[in-house]
Amino acid sequence: MSKSLQAIRGMNDILPEQTPLWRYFEGTVARLLDNYGYRQIRMPIVEFTELFKRSIGEVTDIVEKEMYTFDDRNGDSLTLRPEGTAACVRAVLEHGITGGGQVQKLWYIGPMFRHERPQKGRYRQFHQIGCEVFNLDGPDIDAELIVLTWRLWGELGIRDAVKLELNSLGTAEARARYRDALVEFLSARLEHLDEDSQRRLKTNPLRVLDTKNPDTQAVLVDAPKLADYLDEESRVHFEGLKARLDAAGIPYVINPKLVRGLDYYSKTVFEWVTDKLGAQGTVCAGGRYDGLVEQMGGKPTPGVGFAMGIERLVLMLEALDKVPQALSRQVDVYLCAFGEAAELAALSLSERVRDQLPNLRLQINAGAGSFKSQFKKADKSGALYALILGDDELAQQVVGFKPLRGQGEQQSIAWDALAAHLATCVVQG
């Protein structure tokens, strides 16, 4: 196929073999969020570029080198959203739904776009489910976000494979004081820093803590510690969060180098990481951003949230063999009909059965075919049972009912009794 007719590198089709697992994952998360009282919000995929520059920060990896930005026909600079928080904040401000201290517990799902080097677990179009909570400033809500993700890992069967890392960045003022101390310390050791870190020291010094370079890491061992610069309010907040996680029995480790890539965080930051995915180990990340709404032109409004990467979690379910068995079967019953009169009867019979059993996965043979070919299709569909409707069955107003997996003889079932019979032998999801 010519290159121009292929999908863009790092942007993937999700094929029918994979969608059941995606839907299972998305459905599980959606149900959980409903149960905790979060309401879904849907934002556009494209926003003004300025929105992301203002919220994420000019000197972050995302804004500096990862955004898909283009001019539209009016000459406006637009960007495919690289994450969800900025647009969510824009939306709540635009609609005034956080005004007067109104609490909002929101969630969203959808594709995000970043121009990164594609590799396993890292793509240019990827998908996130995220939560954002506004107007709650206590550690109780930070804890709730973590508790609900912990419950999710439990439901998915992957708790043993994830680890919670926590840190507190303090208030903006505390962070500024720490930044000064860090810059002073690192500037005196400039020649020992890698090139990237030297650059970051000028633009976004906290990100130096994130370096993978061993020499720079060695320098950092004696660097000032963020924890020593925490303001009292942030310290108490962080203690409150830890006490709640302890009470809920959720294990965590404090990672003093966890600073997150985005500018807008304050106080709590956290990541759920796994060692099952190689280098792309963070499956869910978030934190508090009490200054962001104001920074974007709103009244001071505390906020906290997280986003999880669906591709990475789907990969993890596969790697850990946690794909539910039930997902492999998409059809319960396959209806074969032979001859035109039988086909007409099959259609009305199947519609009657669907009326009575709305959850039954009933596939009706399309494209006619011989006895042999229809049976082959029935078997290939994965159905548990085949229903057979030919001239004889038509005359007697019955269907042949044939188990396709394992034991049981074929039997005749009266049309009127068919739904009740299927209800007893097909366990409906």
Ligand code: ATP
């Ligand atoms: P990383 O350090 O892996 O680049 P990040 O800090 O840039 O992650 P966030 O912006 O916090 O990521 O996004 C939240 C989650 O979204 C990540 O933890 C990850 O699971 C997922 N994610 C981020 N970027 C990608 C990507 N390019 N491809 C697939 N998933 C991604």
Ligand code: MG
């Ligand atoms: Mg990134």
